[in-house]
Amino acid sequence: MKKLKSNIGWLIDKSNYTREDIRKRYGKSANTISNWCTGKSFPSHPETWDLAELLGVKVDELYERTIEERE
Numbered sequence: 001m002k003k004l005k006s007n008i009g010w011l012i013d014k015s016n017y018t019r020e021d022i023r024k025r026y027g028k029s030a031n032t033i034s035n036w037c038t039g040k041s042f043p044s045h046p047e048t049w050d051l052a053e054l055l056g057v058k059v060d061e062l063y064e065r066t067i068e069e070r071e
Contacts, residue, residue, distance in 0.1 A: 004063040009037030011055045011062065022051070039063075 012019055023033045026047055035041040043051055052059045 001068050003066050003068045004039060004042075005066045006037055006039035006063055008051070008062055011057060012037065015055050017054070025054070026051075 009019075012022060019030070019033050019037070022028075023030055026033075026043070032041065036043055042048070048059055048062065052062055055062075
């Protein structure tokens with residue numbers, strides 16, 4: 001099964017922004033930003049485009065497609 005792995009946390013960590021900066025920019029809770037970083041939830045489409053621009057990456061760099069093996 002294919003799955004999206006979030007790179008958002010890593011990209012924020014290597015940027016000049018903190019997770020708190022991102023939280024304030026989008027008016028989200030710390031838990032929501034954490035979920036974006038772990039791939040448990042996703043920003044809206046407009047937030048995704050804005051976040052990619054803010055972090056200086058292409059939208060498709062926010063995530064990686066992985067294959068999850070079933071046991």
